[in-house]
Amino acid sequence: MGISKGYDDETLKRVQEVQLGILKSFISFCDKHDLHYFMTYGSALGTVRHHGFIPWDDDIDVGMLRPEYERFLELFAKEGIENLEILTPLHNEAFASRVTHLQRKDTTFISEYSKDLKCHTGINMDIFIYDKVSNDPKIRKKQFHYTYLLGKLLFLKGTANPNIPAKGLKGKLYHAACIVIHHFLNLFRIKASSIYKKMMRYAMSASHEDSAYVAHFGGYRTEIGVFSVADDIFPLRKMKYEEIEVNVIYQVEKFLTIFYGEKYMEMPPVELQVNHYPYKIEFGDYDE
DSSP, X not given: OOEEOOOOHHHHHHHHHHHHHHHHHHHXXXXXXXXXXXXXXXXXXXXXXXXXXXXXXXXOEEEEEHHHHHHHHHHHHHHOOTTEEEEOTTTOTTOOOSSEEEEETTXXXXXXXXXXXXXXXXXXXXXXXXXXXXXXXXXXXXXXXXXXXXXXXXXXXXXXXXXOOOOHHHHHHHHHHHHHHHHHHHHTTOOHHHHHHHHHHHHTTTTTSOOSEEEOTTSTTGGGOOEEIIIIIOSOEEEEETTEEEEEOTTHHHHHHHHHOTXXXXXXXXXXXXXXXXXXEEOTTOOO
16 A cells, blocks of 8 residues: 655656666566566556556556566576666565565665665566465465465564554554564564565465466455456457557456456546655666
Protein backbone atom coordinates (compact mmCIF):
# COMPACT_ATOMS: atom_id res chain seq x y z
CA MET A 1 0.00 0.00 0.00
CA GLY A 2 1.29 3.44 -0.90
CA ILE A 3 0.59 6.90 0.44
CA SER A 4 -1.23 9.89 -1.02
CA LYS A 5 0.68 11.47 -3.87
CA GLY A 6 3.04 14.25 -2.86
CA TYR A 7 5.26 14.70 -5.92
CA ASP A 8 5.61 17.88 -7.91
CA ASP A 9 4.97 17.16 -11.58
CA GLU A 10 8.62 17.47 -12.65
CA THR A 11 9.95 15.03 -10.03
CA LEU A 12 7.27 12.43 -10.76
CA LYS A 13 7.99 12.72 -14.48
CA ARG A 14 11.71 12.13 -13.86
CA VAL A 15 10.98 9.08 -11.70
CA GLN A 16 8.77 7.63 -14.43
CA GLU A 17 11.43 8.33 -17.08
CA VAL A 18 14.05 6.43 -15.09
CA GLN A 19 11.67 3.54 -14.52
CA LEU A 20 10.72 3.43 -18.18
CA GLY A 21 14.42 3.24 -19.01
CA ILE A 22 14.79 0.27 -16.64
CA LEU A 23 11.80 -1.41 -18.29
CA LYS A 24 13.25 -0.87 -21.77
CA SER A 25 16.57 -2.43 -20.74
CA PHE A 26 14.74 -5.35 -19.12
CA ILE A 27 12.59 -5.97 -22.22
CA SER A 28 15.66 -5.82 -24.47
CA PHE A 29 17.38 -8.41 -22.26
CA CYS A 30 14.29 -10.65 -22.27
CA ASP A 31 13.91 -10.40 -26.05
CA LYS A 32 17.58 -11.26 -26.52
CA HIS A 33 17.21 -14.44 -24.46
CA ASP A 34 13.62 -15.35 -25.41
CA LEU A 35 12.35 -14.80 -21.86
CA HIS A 36 8.65 -14.19 -21.26
CA TYR A 37 7.38 -11.45 -18.96
CA PHE A 38 4.09 -9.58 -18.62
CA MET A 39 2.89 -6.38 -17.02
CA THR A 40 1.04 -7.10 -13.79
CA TYR A 41 -0.95 -5.39 -11.03
CA GLY A 42 -0.90 -1.58 -11.32
CA SER A 43 1.21 -1.64 -14.46
CA ALA A 44 -1.29 -3.96 -16.17
CA LEU A 45 -4.01 -1.50 -15.20
CA GLY A 46 -1.92 1.41 -16.48
CA THR A 47 -1.28 -0.39 -19.76
CA VAL A 48 -4.97 -1.04 -20.43
CA ARG A 49 -6.50 2.15 -19.01
CA HIS A 50 -3.81 4.74 -19.77
CA HIS A 51 -1.53 3.04 -22.32
CA GLY A 52 1.31 3.83 -19.93
CA PHE A 53 1.81 4.92 -16.35
CA ILE A 54 -1.21 5.57 -14.17
CA PRO A 55 -0.78 9.37 -14.02
CA TRP A 56 0.09 9.54 -10.31
CA ASP A 57 1.92 6.19 -10.13
CA ASP A 58 5.63 5.81 -9.48
CA ASP A 59 6.42 2.14 -10.02
CA ILE A 60 6.44 -0.57 -12.66
CA ASP A 61 5.32 -4.15 -11.95
CA VAL A 62 6.15 -7.09 -14.19
CA GLY A 63 5.45 -10.78 -13.70
CA MET A 64 7.40 -13.87 -14.71
CA LEU A 65 6.67 -17.57 -14.35
CA ARG A 66 9.16 -19.25 -12.01
CA PRO A 67 11.22 -21.04 -14.72
CA GLU A 68 11.55 -17.80 -16.70
CA TYR A 69 12.52 -15.86 -13.56
CA GLU A 70 15.19 -18.39 -12.55
CA ARG A 71 16.63 -18.31 -16.04
CA PHE A 72 16.61 -14.49 -15.93
CA LEU A 73 18.61 -14.53 -12.67
CA GLU A 74 21.12 -16.99 -14.12
CA LEU A 75 21.66 -14.96 -17.29
CA PHE A 76 21.77 -11.67 -15.40
CA ALA A 77 24.50 -13.07 -13.14
CA LYS A 78 26.57 -13.90 -16.24
CA GLU A 79 25.92 -10.84 -18.40
CA GLY A 80 24.28 -8.17 -16.27
CA ILE A 81 22.51 -5.09 -17.62
CA GLU A 82 24.45 -1.85 -17.66
CA ASN A 83 23.92 0.27 -14.55
CA LEU A 84 21.28 -2.08 -13.13
CA GLU A 85 21.35 -4.48 -10.20
CA ILE A 86 19.05 -7.08 -8.70
CA LEU A 87 17.96 -6.79 -5.10
CA THR A 88 16.48 -9.68 -3.10
CA PRO A 89 17.28 -10.96 0.41
CA LEU A 90 19.55 -13.50 -1.29
CA HIS A 91 21.50 -10.74 -3.02
CA ASN A 92 21.64 -8.44 0.02
CA GLU A 93 20.87 -9.69 3.52
CA ALA A 94 19.63 -6.24 4.58
CA PHE A 95 16.87 -6.18 1.97
CA ALA A 96 13.73 -7.48 3.69
CA SER A 97 11.24 -7.78 0.84
CA ARG A 98 9.50 -10.65 -0.95
CA VAL A 99 9.44 -8.80 -4.29
CA THR A 100 12.53 -8.67 -6.51
CA HIS A 101 13.80 -5.19 -7.35
CA LEU A 102 15.64 -4.42 -10.57
CA GLN A 103 17.12 -1.05 -9.69
CA ARG A 104 19.35 1.63 -11.13
CA LYS A 105 22.64 1.73 -9.24
CA ASP A 106 23.31 5.46 -9.47
CA THR A 107 19.97 6.54 -8.01
CA THR A 108 18.45 6.53 -4.53
CA PHE A 109 14.81 5.89 -3.72
CA ILE A 110 13.95 5.38 -0.06
CA SER A 111 10.28 5.07 0.84
CA GLU A 112 8.84 5.59 4.29
CA TYR A 113 8.65 1.81 4.63
CA SER A 114 12.24 1.13 3.53
CA LYS A 115 14.06 3.88 5.41
CA ASP A 116 15.12 1.45 8.16
CA LEU A 117 16.78 -0.96 5.72
CA LYS A 118 20.57 -1.01 5.88
CA CYS A 119 21.04 -1.36 2.13
CA HIS A 120 21.01 0.88 -0.90
CA THR A 121 17.66 1.09 -2.65
CA GLY A 122 17.39 2.91 -5.95
CA ILE A 123 14.67 3.81 -8.43
CA ASN A 124 13.48 0.39 -9.48
CA MET A 125 11.09 -1.96 -11.21
CA ASP A 126 9.35 -4.78 -9.31
CA ILE A 127 9.44 -8.37 -10.56
CA PHE A 128 6.68 -10.66 -9.25
CA ILE A 129 7.22 -14.42 -9.47
CA TYR A 130 4.31 -16.67 -10.43
CA ASP A 131 4.58 -20.23 -9.09
CA LYS A 132 2.54 -23.35 -9.71
CA VAL A 133 -0.53 -23.78 -7.52
CA SER A 134 -0.81 -27.31 -6.15
CA ASN A 135 -3.55 -29.68 -7.28
CA ASP A 136 -3.60 -31.05 -3.72
CA PRO A 137 -5.96 -28.90 -1.58
CA LYS A 138 -3.80 -29.39 1.54
CA ILE A 139 -0.60 -28.30 -0.16
CA ARG A 140 -2.42 -25.42 -1.87
CA LYS A 141 -3.75 -24.21 1.50
CA LYS A 142 -0.23 -24.28 2.94
CA GLN A 143 1.10 -22.37 -0.07
CA PHE A 144 -1.38 -19.56 0.45
CA HIS A 145 -1.22 -19.51 4.25
CA TYR A 146 2.49 -19.78 4.93
CA THR A 147 3.75 -17.59 2.10
CA TYR A 148 1.41 -14.85 3.32
CA LEU A 149 2.58 -15.15 6.94
CA LEU A 150 6.26 -15.39 6.00
CA GLY A 151 5.88 -12.42 3.66
CA LYS A 152 4.55 -10.35 6.55
CA LEU A 153 7.32 -11.64 8.81
CA LEU A 154 9.94 -10.71 6.23
CA PHE A 155 8.53 -7.20 6.00
CA LEU A 156 8.63 -6.83 9.80
CA LYS A 157 12.25 -7.95 9.79
CA GLY A 158 13.01 -4.74 7.91
CA THR A 159 10.76 -2.32 9.77
CA ALA A 160 8.84 -2.03 13.04
CA ASN A 161 6.49 0.57 11.57
CA PRO A 162 4.38 -0.85 8.72
CA ASN A 163 1.31 0.96 7.42
CA ILE A 164 -1.54 -0.31 9.61
CA PRO A 165 -5.05 0.63 8.41
CA ALA A 166 -6.68 -0.15 11.77
CA LYS A 167 -7.36 2.83 14.05
CA GLY A 168 -7.87 3.35 17.77
CA LEU A 169 -7.00 0.67 20.31
CA LYS A 170 -6.92 -2.05 17.67
CA GLY A 171 -4.39 -0.09 15.64
CA LYS A 172 -2.22 0.54 18.71
CA LEU A 173 -2.23 -3.15 19.59
CA TYR A 174 -1.25 -4.11 16.04
CA HIS A 175 1.52 -1.52 16.07
CA ALA A 176 2.83 -2.78 19.42
CA ALA A 177 2.82 -6.36 18.12
CA CYS A 178 4.80 -5.28 15.04
CA ILE A 179 7.43 -3.61 17.22
CA VAL A 180 7.76 -6.75 19.39
CA ILE A 181 8.08 -9.04 16.35
CA HIS A 182 10.63 -6.75 14.69
CA HIS A 183 12.86 -6.63 17.76
CA PHE A 184 12.44 -10.37 18.38
CA LEU A 185 13.66 -11.17 14.87
CA ASN A 186 16.68 -8.91 15.28
CA LEU A 187 17.43 -9.97 18.86
CA PHE A 188 17.67 -13.60 17.81
CA ARG A 189 19.48 -12.66 14.58
CA ILE A 190 16.96 -14.30 12.30
CA LYS A 191 18.12 -13.47 8.80
CA ALA A 192 15.94 -11.98 6.09
CA SER A 193 17.40 -14.53 3.68
CA SER A 194 16.29 -17.40 5.96
CA ILE A 195 12.70 -16.14 6.04
CA TYR A 196 12.78 -15.53 2.29
CA LYS A 197 14.13 -19.03 1.54
CA LYS A 198 11.43 -20.65 3.66
CA MET A 199 8.79 -18.56 1.94
CA MET A 200 10.11 -19.58 -1.47
CA ARG A 201 10.07 -23.26 -0.45
CA TYR A 202 6.34 -23.02 0.24
CA ALA A 203 5.76 -21.04 -2.96
CA MET A 204 7.64 -23.67 -4.97
CA SER A 205 6.18 -26.70 -3.20
CA ALA A 206 4.12 -27.62 -6.29
CA SER A 207 6.93 -27.10 -8.80
CA HIS A 208 7.19 -30.87 -9.43
CA GLU A 209 3.45 -31.21 -10.12
CA ASP A 210 1.74 -31.19 -13.49
CA SER A 211 -0.32 -28.19 -12.43
CA ALA A 212 -2.09 -25.99 -14.96
CA TYR A 213 -2.40 -23.00 -12.61
CA VAL A 214 -0.09 -20.36 -11.18
CA ALA A 215 -0.28 -17.50 -8.67
CA HIS A 216 1.97 -14.91 -7.12
CA PHE A 217 2.30 -16.06 -3.52
CA GLY A 218 2.80 -13.96 -0.44
CA GLY A 219 0.69 -10.97 -1.33
CA TYR A 220 -2.68 -9.64 -0.25
CA ARG A 221 -5.67 -11.70 -1.47
CA THR A 222 -3.43 -14.26 -3.16
CA GLU A 223 -6.20 -16.85 -3.34
CA ILE A 224 -8.21 -14.86 -5.88
CA GLY A 225 -5.24 -14.49 -8.22
CA VAL A 226 -5.02 -18.04 -9.59
CA PHE A 227 -4.65 -18.22 -13.35
CA SER A 228 -4.43 -20.91 -16.01
CA VAL A 229 -1.09 -20.81 -17.83
CA ALA A 230 -2.58 -22.11 -21.08
CA ASP A 231 -5.88 -20.20 -21.07
CA ASP A 232 -5.31 -17.02 -19.04
CA ILE A 233 -1.64 -16.13 -19.43
CA PHE A 234 -0.62 -17.43 -22.87
CA PRO A 235 -0.52 -16.43 -25.61
CA LEU A 236 0.79 -13.07 -24.43
CA ARG A 237 -0.60 -9.95 -26.07
CA LYS A 238 1.22 -6.77 -27.11
CA MET A 239 -0.11 -3.40 -25.97
CA LYS A 240 1.14 0.18 -26.04
CA TYR A 241 2.89 1.51 -22.91
CA GLU A 242 4.10 5.08 -23.28
CA GLU A 243 6.21 5.02 -26.47
CA ILE A 244 6.94 1.27 -26.42
CA GLU A 245 5.05 -2.03 -26.63
CA VAL A 246 4.83 -4.41 -23.69
CA ASN A 247 3.42 -7.85 -22.96
CA VAL A 248 0.19 -8.41 -21.05
CA ILE A 249 -1.45 -11.74 -20.30
CA TYR A 250 -4.05 -13.01 -22.76
CA GLN A 251 -6.91 -12.57 -20.28
CA VAL A 252 -5.70 -9.24 -18.91
CA GLU A 253 -9.29 -7.96 -18.61
CA LYS A 254 -10.11 -10.92 -16.36
CA PHE A 255 -7.03 -10.16 -14.24
CA LEU A 256 -8.02 -6.50 -13.85
CA THR A 257 -11.63 -7.34 -13.00
CA ILE A 258 -10.49 -9.72 -10.26
CA PHE A 259 -8.08 -7.28 -8.62
CA TYR A 260 -9.68 -3.90 -9.38
CA GLY A 261 -13.36 -4.66 -9.95
CA GLU A 262 -15.61 -4.46 -12.98
CA LYS A 263 -15.23 -0.67 -13.18
CA TYR A 264 -11.44 -0.78 -13.45
CA MET A 265 -11.55 1.59 -16.43
CA GLU A 266 -12.98 4.35 -14.25
CA MET A 267 -10.64 6.74 -12.42
CA PRO A 268 -10.67 6.30 -8.63
CA PRO A 269 -11.43 9.21 -6.27
CA VAL A 270 -8.50 11.45 -5.35
CA GLU A 271 -8.11 9.91 -1.88
CA LEU A 272 -7.41 6.53 -3.48
CA GLN A 273 -4.82 7.85 -5.92
CA VAL A 274 -1.78 6.59 -4.01
CA ASN A 275 1.89 6.02 -4.74
CA HIS A 276 5.20 5.39 -2.97
CA TYR A 277 6.23 9.01 -2.45
CA PRO A 278 9.83 8.75 -1.20
CA TYR A 279 11.37 9.71 2.09
CA LYS A 280 14.53 10.42 0.08
CA ILE A 281 15.22 10.52 -3.65
CA GLU A 282 18.38 11.18 -5.65
CA PHE A 283 18.74 10.92 -9.42
CA GLY A 284 22.54 10.56 -9.34
CA ASP A 285 24.10 10.35 -12.77
CA TYR A 286 20.76 9.87 -14.53
CA ASP A 287 20.77 11.97 -17.68
CA GLU A 288 17.44 13.48 -18.55
